Structure formats: structure tokens, C-alpha cells
Amino acid sequence: MKKITVLTGAGVSAESGINTFRDAGGLWEGHEVMEVASPQGFAKNPALVLDFYNQRRKQLKKVSPNRAHFALVELEDHYDVTIITQNVDDLHERAGSSNVIHLHGELLKMRSSGNERSILDCEGDIMLGDLCEQGYQLRPHIVWFGEAVPLLEKAAEKTQSAHIVIIIGTSMQVYPAASLVDYAQKGVPVYFIDPKPSVSKYDYDNLTIIPKTAVQGIPPLVLDLIAQSS
Numbered sequence: 001m002k003k004i005t006v007l008t009g010a011g012v013s014a015e016s017g018i019n020t021f022r023d024a025g026g027l028w029e030g031h032e033v034m035e036v037a038s039p040q041g042f043a044k045n046p047a048l049v050l051d052f053y054n055q056r057r058k059q060l061k062k063v064s065p066n067r068a069h070f071a072l073v074e075l076e077d078h079y080d081v082t083i084i085t086q087n088v089d090d091l092h093e094r095a096g097s098s099n100v101i102h103l104h105g106e107l108l109k110m111r112s113s114g115n116e117r118s119i120l121d122c123e124g125d126i127m128l129g130d131l132c133e134q135g136y137q138l139r140p141h142i143v144w145f146g147e148a149v150p151l152l153e154k155a156a157e158k159t160q161s162a163h164i165v166i167i168i169g170t171s172m173q174v175y176p177a178a179s180l181v182d183y184a185q186k187g188v189p190v191y192f193i194d195p196k197p198s199v200s201k202y203d204y205d206n207l208t209i210i211p212k213t214a215v216q217g218i219p220p221l222v223l224d225l226i227a228q229s230s
């Protein structure tokens, strides 16, 4: 089976009702990104940061996967598919995707602020004073700006071994996620689906830009790729 690696950003969840980051004028649900997505922001006002992610977790429970998430699942009957997402939502999993790598962490997990390997499931709110077994404050399992990206190596390997790469709904502004596509083998077909694509046709050898939303662009692309596989 040929391997497909799909790199997704906030745009794949936009039509499910989750705002993207940079379409909102640099503010993330009314906050400066560094206020709620950096270790410095957490040190300065932990209650605000915890509350911010508690709200995001509540919002996540009210939304559902869209037709782009579901179409990607259909590829699995014909290809060995890995989804590498920058998103912290669980919409790929809820749609039924089997192999999802969350580069920037997951809203439905929390971790010890004293031991990044101590990771627990998190369905409800995290409050100031909620501690891990070793006595450290619990925090969302989110990779904040300036923090290491533990799954980067695995994601790079998956991109390097791909026969086809699909990139959906990302502004390609956040590194190292944006540089993952550089691991793809030369000549591998790269499809870029985004209504405001941030790449030009000269950026990669074998690039197809589809300037559409995920829900408009992904289902027909999936049908094409399934037809190509037989």
C-alpha cells in the first residue's frame, strides 16, 4: 500500500466551527497568543491560561467533525494514511482516522508542570491547585511557543516515507511544523488545500494548489486519489 501523509492545520476544523488562529486578526478568542500559549503567559497568570483551555475544551464538546475529516478516513481503505495535525482538537479521531500525530498536543489531555512525561486524560476543567501525584500543578497538554515538540522526529519520518503529501488549512507560519514538508522525497506529489494558500507553485517540485476550503476541496481530492490507487 502506498503511504499518504496528511499535514493539517486549523483550517481543517474551521468548518466545524473552531476559529483559526491567524484569521482572527492576531487574537485567539480575544487573547494575545503569547498570553495564553507560552510558558511565560502561564507563569504570569496561570488561572487565566487554565480557564482559556477549559473554555476551549467545553467548545470542543459542542462541535463535530466535518466532511473533510470524514473524507480523509475513506483514504484508509486504499492507502496507509498518517495524519500529522497541528490542531489540539480530536476531530480527526472522532471522524475515525486511525493514525493521528498531534504535534502541538491535545486539549483532552493534561500533564504535570513538573514532569512533561506525566500525561493524563482530561475531560473536565483543570483548576489552579489541581496537582499531579508528585505535587506539581497540572496544566494542559499543549505545546506552547518556545517549548520542544516531542513528536517532531516521528512526524518527520512519516513525511519522509510518504508517496503523497496533502497539506490542509495551515498558514505555514509556525515552525517546526511548517518545515515538515521539506522532509518529503523530491518529486513526491504535494497537494495544498487552503482558500488563501500561503505557497506558490514554485515552492515545491510537484505541487498542486487547490484554493478551496477543506470541505469543498478534500472530498473530490480523496475520490481522485482512490481512483488513482486501483
Ligand code: APR
Binding pocket: 008, 009, 010, 011, 012, 014, 015, 020, 021, 022, 023, 033, 037, 086, 087, 104, 168, 169, 170, 171, 172, 173, 174, 193, 194, 195, 196, 197, 198, 212, 213, 214, 215
Ligand atoms: N478550509 C481550509 N483552510 C482554511 C479554512 C477552511 N474552511 N478557513 C481558513 N483556512 C486557512 C487559512 O487560510 C489559513 O491559511 O487555515 C489557515 C489557518 O492558519 P492559522 O490560523 O495560522 O493556523 P495554523 O497554521 O494551524 O497555526 C499553527 O499556530 O498558534 C499556533 O499552535 C497553534 O497549531 C497552531 C499553529
